[in-house]
Amino acid sequence: MVATVGALVRACHPAPTAAVTALAALLAVAAGHGRGRVAVVGLAVLLGQLSIGWCNDLVDAERDRRVGRRDKPTVTGELPLPTLRWALIVATVMCVLVSALLGPWAGAVHLGLLVGSGWVYNVRLKRTVFSWLPYLVAFGSLPAVAWAALDPPQPPPVWTVAVGALLGVGAHLVNVLPDLDDDAATGIRGLPHRLGARVTTVLAVAVLMAGSVVAVLGPAGDTPAWAWLVLAGIVTLAVLALVRGGRAPFRAALVIALANVVVLLLRA
Numbered sequence: 001m002v003a004t005v006g007a008l009v010r011a012c013h014p015a016p017t018a019a020v021t022a023l024a025a026l027l028a029v030a031a032g033h034g035r036g037r038v039a040v041v042g043l044a045v046l047l048g049q050l051s052i053g054w055c056n057d058l059v060d061a062e063r064d065r066r067v068g069r070r071d072k073p074t075v076t077g078e079l080p081l082p083t084l085r086w087a088l089i090v091a092t093v094m095c096v097l098v099s100a101l102l103g104p105w106a107g108a109v110h111l112g113l114l115v116g117s118g119w120v121y122n123v124r125l126k127r128t129v130f131s132w133l134p135y136l137v138a139f140g141s142l143p144a145v146a147w148a149a150l151d152p153p154q155p156p157p158v159w160t161v162a163v164g165a166l167l168g169v170g171a172h173l174v175n176v177l178p179d180l181d182d183d184a185a186t187g188i189r190g191l192p193h194r195l196g197a198r199v200t201t202v203l204a205v206a207v208l209m210a211g212s213v214v215a216v217l218g219p220a221g222d223t224p225a226w227a228w229l230v231l232a233g234i235v236t237l238a239v240l241a242l243v244r245g246g247r248a249p250f251r252a253a254l255v256i257a258l259a260n261v262v263v264l265l266l267r268a
Helices: 002-011 014-031 035-059 061-066 081-100 104-123 133-148 158-185 191-195 197-217 225-244 248-267
Strands: none
Touching: 002 035, 002 081, 014 035, 014 133, 014 158, 014 248, 035 061, 035 081, 035 104, 035 133, 081 104, 104 133, 133 158, 158 191, 158 197, 158 248, 191 197, 197 225, 197 248, 225 248
């Protein structure tokens, strides 16, 4: 049982799942929810991310076997496919039920835009030039879930949606980079695969830097000095990384993505 649970955790893409869940909960705090409501938002998003992650590994199980992905428990035999299917069904059903507790608007946004985009990516768009689109929609909808769950529901600040959308596209570009060769060998031809590693890396830095600009300048009112300093640091890091080349732009993209999340939360 312990081994199965561990395999399920590894199959759910734990780092992105934890990151998105934490971001959703912190956005709920920024929107003004109390602790109980924040917990419901976080649980709904966690279940949605489990559903998306397990769907991804189930859809890709045969492809992962062909390229010998020993980091995948479905390939090593630690996680039988029937067990993964049942976990996916339970997570999806629970996600629908908990999302309903958020209210009709927030539940619809979460299920239709965030979770729905993840499933569409797994099943179809991952292989196309529009592979970035589900990430844009899903991350852009995260603030909408938090604000729509208020009583009464409210629209999120437009700039938070823009930052989320840019963060999502950047996350997609960065996330795909390590798997470009394995993906290409099994017929995956998303946007990063068509652009190549070098162009994708540069584009990821540019998209995430654009998110930084929106996060700093988007909110109404005066921009605090610390935000200007963060933006200046991000621009400097991006320029130096692009000049240096190699792995530097990839590492810079990760740092900029983290900085964008911090600025988003502090400015929301």
